[in-house]
Amino acid sequence: MIHWALIFLIVAIVAGVLGLSGIAGVATNIAWILFIVGLVVALVFLITGRNPRI
Template identity: 50%
Template sequence: MLGWALTFLVIALVAALFGFGGIAGAAAGIAKIIFFVFLVLLVISLVAGALRGKAPL
């Protein structure tokens, strides 16, 4: 999922470089949403692992 966020970030940067404001804004918004979803899932995973008593990595 982090890969998708990075992909949309790259699309946003390339679109911004060429001046496609709407496409860049949409791709950046999608990248932000996916990134924050990834962070929430990471925290949930770490908490669940800690409650089980296993190492997170």
């Protein structure tokens, strides 16, 4: 999840530099949501003591 969040963040930065504000806003929102979901999943694994399989 964090990997995809970073990818969408990079897309948002590139789109923002190119002046595509609509695409940058959407990519930023997707990156934020994926980051939060990934953080929650990581905390659940930390609390339960399970190792995520990559």
